[in-house]
Amino acid sequence: MAPEKKFVSSKLNKFMHPRNPYRTPPSFKKLSMKFPEFRAYCTYDVSGKVHLDFKNPRAVRALTTSLLDQDFDLKVSIPDDRLVPTLPLRLNYLLWIEDLLTHAAHYDSEHFVLAIDIGVGAACVYPLLGAKRFGWCFVGTESDQLSFTSAHTNVQNNNLQDKIFLKKVESNIIFKDVIGEEKVKSWTLECKLRSKVDIAECSKKCAECEPQASQLNPQNEVNFDEGQVKAEIKKTEECSTYLYDFTMCNPPFFSCEEETDTMKKSKKDRGEPLSAPTGAIHEKVTEGGEISFITKMIEESQLFKDKIRIFTTLIGTKAHIKLIKNALSTASPSCSVLTEFCQGRTMRWGVAWTFDPSLKLNQVKSKKDMATNKPLILMMPRSLMSVYSVPSAWNMINKWLHHLKVKVQVLKSSKYFISVNVKAFKATWLHQRRKERQNMRRGVGASNGNMNIDGNNSEIIENGNGRSSKRKREAGAETCGDHDGEMMMKVNICTDRDFKTNRCSEAIPKNQSSLDCSLTSSHLGSPHSISVKEIPQNHSKQENLKLTQGKDKLQNLNKGKQERLESILRCNLQVKQSGALISLEAFYLGGSSGKDGLNQLLQFMRNQLAKPTV
Known part of the structure; x- marks a missing residue:
């Protein structure tokens, strides 16, 4: 009698991407109530708990399509004999790319992103999720006619043809005959034009909602012209050779059909797969396996290193990582990074490389790396x-x-x-104790970081480096009362041991308004503040506040990038x-x-x- 296989729990879920919505498993009960096609494959125990037979390919397909509809409002159909994508892994991959764009390339949320997906599959899951959740645009390739037709139908049914362009290619095509193809170039230009139009219209609406800000800063007014936008795009392309921001790929893992039976090479204590295998043979097998496919991708990436900014791909087998790293080292990229995608009982790996010396891809780490x-x-x-x-x-x-x-x-x-x-x-x-000593010498409490103005007992002394000190009234100052306020007094601050040289400072005249002082001190060093000189004197405080808020709103994108x-x-x-x-x-x-x-x-x-x- 064969020994019973161990059951391995889904311990890898704790290392799933922090923004992945499936870190919390979906409710099968809610899905069964909402989608009859999913309910047809559900069973119920005596307590009312819903169970799903994952070894039934149709049940797995119904689960995926129902989740896409419920969580992303995507209507997707998948042929019976084609690969059914698992959503947690796909989202882990997309979220990792989003991290690369945000933290390595410093893209903000409004940045136009154009990508290439090599082998979209029948579900076209990566472009659909990327366009719907992140607002990205995709050029997708597919070699199988049935999968291409299904993917095209899914794009049309979700009205995403403005963001997704599909191209039928031969089985051995990766980047060649895709990037330079005239239809692809024409569509990408139109896609960029639509993006410019959307941004211009949004900016114009913001300007109409902020009439005071537009009057104060007339240079911010938007005069949109389609010809100017098209010329601007061409000018941008001449200055920057990058046509695509990233590529992604889920290559066939195996080199022959015998390798698809993973139980033959699994560890003895590993349990059987919980889900039934899905997909056509060409979706799982390619000549030379994923090593040959990714190696060819690395070789072609050198030809298009000035057209594509970041290259990425999935790796399905841990034993292949070292060989792929060796192949990548021969291409001599500026930077490369390897990450892990953890979901359920399955682990996959992702590799990214770039020839752009300004990108530091290794700044982005997986949650498992951070947890260790x-x-x-x-x-x-x-x-x-x-x-x-x-x-x-x-x-x-x-x-x-x-x-x-x-x-x-x-x-x-x-x-x-x-x-x-x-x-x-x-x-x-840093230097908290030094700051405390300085505050004590100046007679200012450690918990009070603002300048207090008291005309009866003290004056504000501001030195050349922006610091202020409080000078107590001397005992015999009453005899000089007639001259107080009519002349500027100079005081040498020599008691602070942290100053290497004596600095002179001038007293602020008493007739200077307290509003000017408070605004100057509160906005000192703030990169997004409005100085007192920029605000017209005939404006009331309320109007000035509105103008300040309007200016901050107009600078939100630059502010997020600067942070x-x-x-x-x-x-x-x-x-x-x-x-x-x-x-x-x-x-x-x-x-x-x-x-x-x-x-x-x-x-x-x-x-x-x-x-x-x-």
Whole structure:
């Protein structure tokens, strides 16, 4: 009697991409109530729980089409003898590419993206999801006539022909005869033109909604002309040779039909596949297997390195990774990166490479890579909290982060666990003790970072480097009362040991309005602020506020891009209770300051525990 195979649970789901909606499994009960075609393959136990036979290919097909309809509003039909895509893996791949575009290429959400999908399949799942969820445009290729017809029907049924162009190719075609083909070039030009039109119309509507902002800044008015937009696109193409932002591919894994039976080469303790195999033989088998296919893709990528910015592909077998890395090294790309896609009991790998020296693809890491990094741990003492609990500890930490003026996003919050994402754009945690000593010398409390103006007791002294100090009234100043306010007083600030040279500063005249002082100090160093000189004096405070808000709205895209460029530290903080103790775990994600920046942030928190100043 053969030994019973072990059942392996879906432990890889915890390493699924953080933005993948299928990290939480879908409700079969809701699907069965909403879609009769899915309900036909469901069974129910005595408790009312819904079960699905994954070894039935039709049941798997009904599940995929129902999820596409429910979660993405996509009407998709898949022929019986064609591959049924698993959505968690497809979304992991697309979300990883989105990370590459966002963090490596620094694209914002409004950036026009044009991609190539090699072998779209009958479902055309990657272009459909990419266009519907991310707004990307795709040129897709397909060699099988039945799959091409099915993919074309799915694009038409979802009214996405403006974002997806399909081309029938021969089986051995990857990039050649696709990028330079006249119909493809014409469609991509029209696609870019439509994108420019949409942006221009959106900007025009924003200008109409902000009449005051348009009057204040007439150069921001939009005068749209189709001929000008077309000329601008051609001019942009002349300056930038990149026609496509990325390519993607899910190549056939096997070199012969015998290899498709994975149980023959599986480990002895591995259980049988939960799902029935689907797909035609040409979708799973190619001459030389995926190694030969990807190697050819790498060779052709050198011919189009000035046309395509990022090349990507899936890898189905771990044993092939080393061979593919060796083939990639011969192409000498500027940068390459390997990642893992984890879903259910299945693991796949993705590789990306570029010849653009400005891209640092290795900045983007998979969740599994980040999870394997050991965190920095800070234990929270009982003595500093009246109530020793995770929420109380988080309130204390949140107060520190608010003082440091970092961006905080709460990811998960419960009674015993709180997880947040932190982004810092300045190293505000450095030199805190020095700043405290300077504030004490100037007579300003450590918790007060604003300049206070008091005409009876003190004056504001502002030196050349933008710092201000408070000069107390001298005992005999009353004898000079007649001259006070009529002359400027110069004071040498020599008491601060941190200054290497003496600096002179001039007193601000008393007749200067407090509004000018407060605006100048509050907007000092802000890259998106409006200075006092830019605001007309005949405007009321309310009008000035509206103008400021309008200007900020017009700069949202540039601001988001600038924040990504200036980010010096990105990390995840987790406050958790283990047994009777509460700890803070800090996971480094990225940033120009490196892990040293995270160590410095934790050191600031340790100093606050030892000697609170916030």
